[in-house]
Amino acid sequence: MPEEKSLNFIEEIVERDLAAGQKGIITRFPPEPNGYLHLGHAKSICLNFGLSLKYGGYTNLRFDDTNPVTEETEYVDSIKDDVRWLGFDWKNELYASDYFPQLYEFALTLIRKGLAYVDDSTSDEIAAGKGTPTSPGKDSPFRGRSVEENLSLFQQMKEGRFKDGERVLRAKIDMAHTNMHMRDPILYRIKHAHHHRTGDAWCIYPMYDFAHGQSDSIEKVTHSICTLEFVPHRELYDWFIEKLEIFPSRQYEFARLNMTHTLMSKRKLLQLVNENHVSGWDDPRMPTLSGVRRRGYTPEAIRDFCDRVGVAKRDNLIDISLLEFCVREHLNKVAQRRMVVFDPLKIVLINYPEGQSENLPSENNPGDEPVTYREMPFSRELYIERDDFMEHPPKKYFRLAPGQMVRLKSAYIIKCEEVIKDAAGTVTEVRCTYLPESKSGSDTSGIQVKGTLHWVSAAHTIPVEVRIYDRLFTVEDLGSIEGDFRQYLNPQSLVVKKVFAEPSLAKATAGDRFQFLRMGYYCLDEDSTPAKLVFNQTVTLRDMWAKEVKKG
């Protein structure tokens, strides 16, 4: 039995409720369809769906579509794709807009109870009347209207007798309340706008506060989980439930996910898209689910990540290296190994017959239970990484150098015999001898070498494009910067290279994930054509040597 993992504070609440006799739980994931889902949403999705999976119950997918001017069907579709990709199934696909008739009835109820009124004030007047956090607001001059007049006016609002902004319906609570959200919050506003689902059926739309909690209640959601910025809304949330005498859903808040070197704000991400700082919502540098998916991240890795970051109420800034650890850990298990030379240096095997070649088997993944192999052509002329040769190597360098021997992965041990340079002194070719008796799998040479290099046969290699990504922003904490966040965009966040791949990669299909030996994890991008393969770098391998070099 593995050690029982400790519960997060929401699980504790759920277990307490269950122990107190509650029969099961219902949660919901309530995105507004005005942008693509990002890693922060993944945390919420894993929490909400994870809870109902763990405690027996279900989770609804409910679109909070109460603002027709920013919401679109494109977003609805992408959100559904992303939730499914992450690996979760919702019980019901619902929309707050489904509840417009019911919500309208709720508004009528409040008016009849004398708890809501139509306000003719302008937006500015209402804002001014709100007061400030440290000073009370003032009652609207329209606050005292009779129930009949309010009913009539609200009816006229619904019928389209007024223009946008001319009137609103407000709750009648307390303009001096210490909680700003309780100072007669707006319930309904007029928007003569086309809604992605209800079309032109309505010209009044409920505000978030009047739609969200009641939607939870209608669905009998037991635990309505949201982020910390909604804490002050909870008092209002409960007020509606009490006054309307409806199912008592309960709201609980947790701290949203923040990550180093990136942003988790839909508004700012939209700006990056609109201003073409990235190629789209699914640009592999984006922290969106469609972005990390295209980058090659697996749903397993994302879920593992969400599990590891935990759930609590204090502000946090998760190091992006934790995310990278999670992908590496999963990809190490599932990605097939391939060899690709990024910056080629020609090797000529002077004792290997010209015109000859042979196929050498190489493991697809050394960790697989029965190890499987692919064939790699080997010949007299090869490419290795330019970094893997040094004419004057430092002490702990155990790659190729004059007089030194290295192993070519899955092939032979070679020894550097001669270095050829051009007029500028740049090494253009390295001549080596190979040890025929050192062939992988049947090595009788008895020689042990420290270094093993990846390589590709010059005559058999296929050119491919590789897109190498780095952090989107140069600063760690985007939340604590002054000025425009765009000035911190990393100009080096995308580097495109033409590189040399082993021929078996020609068979790859979009979405396939590989480990390019010693280089990193890559996946085939959808931009690929049979004539031109494009690979996205998912994440590099851990690199102790790079650290050593950096230390100097």
Added chain:
RNA sequence: UGCCCGAUGGUGUAAUUGGCAACACGCUUGAUUUUGAUUCAAGAAAGUCCAGGUUCGAGCCCUGGUCGGGCAACCA
């Protein structure tokens, strides 16, 4: 100048609810290795924001501070 949250190694999350502060990432060192990857082993790193109080005993409870975050969209 109000109300509401929060504070535990560098980061994140725990601490059987009052009993020797643990786990993970990151970092360091060593072993293994036909990937300087993986794997394995070891280690450094907080005495729990501060000050009082309750208690045999406080990271947990109480009081008062300090610091950080949120709250005044006809956004969600």
